[in-house]
Amino acid sequence: MDVEIIYIDDVLRPEKNAFLDDLEGTITDAKQFDNPSKGLDYIKENIDKNIIVILDWRFANCSQQGADILNSIYEMSALVPVIVFTGANIDVTAASNMFKGHAFSCLSKDASTQEITDAIEDAYLRIQNDIRSVMSRWIQNLPSDKREAPYMSYKDKTYSLNDLLDSIRRQDEIGKELTRNILGLAAEMFTNNLKK
Amino acid sequence: MRLNAVIICDDSESNDLKPLFSNLMRETSNALCAYKDANNIDLTLENLTHERVDVQSLSERLSNVNQNDFLCYVYSHGECDKVQMDGETIVSTTTNQYLFSNALIYTFSCSNGSELADVLIDNGAKLFVGYTDNAWFTIGCENEYTERIAMTFVNSFLNGNNAQKAFEDLKESYNNVIFDDSLKDPILKGNLRKNRDCLTLKGDGNLRISDVKLN
Numbered sequence: 182m183d184v185e186i187i188y189i190d191d192v193l194r195p196e197k198n199a200f201l202d203d204l205e206g207t208i209t210d211a212k213q214f215d216n217p218s219k220g221l222d223y224i225k226e227n228i229d230k231n232i233i234v235i236l237d238w239r240f241a242n243c244s245q246q247g248a249d250i251l252n253s254i255y256e257m258s259a260l261v262p263v264i265v266f267t268g269a270n271i272d273v274t275a276a277s278n279m280f281k282g283h284a285f286s287c288l289s290k291d292a293s294t295q296e297i298t299d300a301i302e303d304a305y306l307r308i309q310n311d312i313r314s315v316m317s318r319w320i321q322n323l324p325s326d327k328r329e330a331p332y333m334s335y336k337d338k339t340y341s342l343n344d345l346l347d348s349i350r351r352q353d354e355i356g357k358e359l360t361r362n363i364l365g366l367a368a369e370m371f372t373n374n375l376k377k
Numbered sequence: 378m379r380l381n382a383v384i385i386c387d388d389s390e391s392n393d394l395k396p397l398f399s400n401l402m403r404e405t406s407n408a409l410c411a412y413k414d415a416n417n418i419d420l421t422l423e424n425l426t427h428e429r430v431d432v433q434s435l436s437e438r439l440s441n442v443n444q445n446d447f448l449c450y451v452y453s454h455g456e457c458d459k460v461q462m463d464g465e466t467i468v469s470t471t472t473n474q475y476l477f478s479n480a481l482i483y484t485f486s487c488s489n490g491s492e493l494a495d496v497l498i499d500n501g502a503k504l505f506v507g508y509t510d511n512a513w514f515t516i517g518c519e520n521e522y523t524e525r526i527a528m529t530f531v532n533s534f535l536n537g538n539n540a541q542k543a544f545e546d547l548k549e550s551y552n553n554v555i556f557d558d559s560l561k562d563p564i565l566k567g568n569l570r571k572n573r574d575c576l577t578l579k580g581d582g583n584l585r586i587s588d589v590k591l592n
Contacts, residue, residue: 319563331393333568334514336487337454339393345564362567366555369570373556 182305185230186211189220189250190237190266200297208301217245221253228258228350229321233304235297236284238267238275248275251282258350260314262304264288266297312367313349313360320346378591379419381442382409385435387453389427389463394514398452400524401485402426405450405531412535418591427463435467439476446479446503446589450531455486457509458493470496477502481540481584485527487511490577504540504580506530506547512575513568522569526550534586541582548573 186201186208193215201211209231214220217240224232234254238247245253247265254261262285271279271287279287285304288297308314320328320342328342335355340348348356386402388395402424413420423438430438454461459469466472470492478501484490490507497505515523529550533543551573555566 316564331516333565334393334516335568336511337393339516342564358571359564359567362571363563365574366563366567366570370556 182208182302183231184301184305184308185209185227185232186235186301187220187224187232188213188235188266189215189217190235191215191217191240191243192237200294203294204298204301217243217250221250221257224254224261225257228261231305231308232261233301233308234261234263235266235301236263238265238271238279239269248278248282251279251284255283256351259283259352259356260308260311260317260350262286262307264300264304266290266292312363313352313356316349316359316363317346320349379421380409380413380589380591381445381447382420382422382450383425383439383442383447384422384450385425385430385453385460385462385467386450387427387462391463392427392454393516394454397514397516397523398485401452401527402450404524404528405452408528408531408535409448412586430462430467431465432467432472436473436476439473443476443478443480445591446481448589449477449480449482451482451484451486451489451507453486455484455489455493455507457488457491458496460484460486460489460493469493475500479503481580481589482506483530483534484508485512490575490579494577494579498580502580504578504582504584506540506544506576506578508572508575509577510571510575512572515565522554522565526554526569537585537587539583539585540578540580544576544578544582548576551576 188201188211193213204211212223214223236247236250240246251263254263265279265284265287268290285307286300288300323342330341331339332342333340345359349359384402384405386398388399406422406424409420409422425435425438451460459466468474474496477497480502481504482497482502484507487508488511490509494505494507530543530547533546534540551569554560555570
């Protein structure tokens, strides 16, 4: 899988992270951060890569908790799947915060390596098949001068392809409009081909 | 016999779409001149750009032509209830809306195909072709797509087709780009498809250029 795993947990225990060793060879890289801010900085600097985040939920001695980190990641990009990885008892409020923060899935720290691997593979499939990720990759593969040049105008504002990439990642109003337009195009092309 | 035509074009320097709008004004002017020559008629063409028109002066200019049929092209920014020129509203559902009686209006402008079009038709405009939602405009080297598409209606109508046929030709022009296999830009195609789907024609689709009463 062409994907990098970012593991953010305030207590990094090698015996609990054995799944990362088991994934070696099947993923591009794995990075571990016990400082959430550094983890977020790394994600921001590497946002062009395929990334899956495995995120602890409760952080001792830290102003940021899992819900905050989850929201920060979503604000950077809605396309980064976050697997919440926790040993805590999750109540309804916490579960609600996870869904609102757009967590991809949630795993217990007692989960087996196979269960963790399955969750990562599911997240990777999402990266591969989500139309927004496909759109992002298409833009990222273009030459930088084409991405930086003025591209289209909408509602009196001019956008470059880099601007649109940012909007697709953040799923703001423009990002959602672009996604709708592409899905509409795909649906029409698909049904036109069915009629032939 | 004289044909009157007006082109409202926002060519202000602050407008990112100045190249596009200016090119459309130029190409429309050329098409009208070619029609005039081919049909041996006189043409009065007013290009109303941002330096030449505001709310007041637009009223004065259109009052000179709206006693008879006239062609009106709008290449400017818009919203559902207005046309804007360099940030100023020059036409809205409550401003200058009465000036377009006898007008056959073609716009390349966002959204004013909804409320504004209805009000202009209610106030005597014979035809309105435009967009009911915000449209995406190509910039730079892809300008050619937007210009080529936008001019389809102008040319088809002046070639003698009725407004409905010219409108269908406009849609087909969008489809020719959207379904062009050699064009590998899915985002551009998706956005142009959105444009196509918010096209609207209001008023009398049976009108032809030969129906336009000359003064």
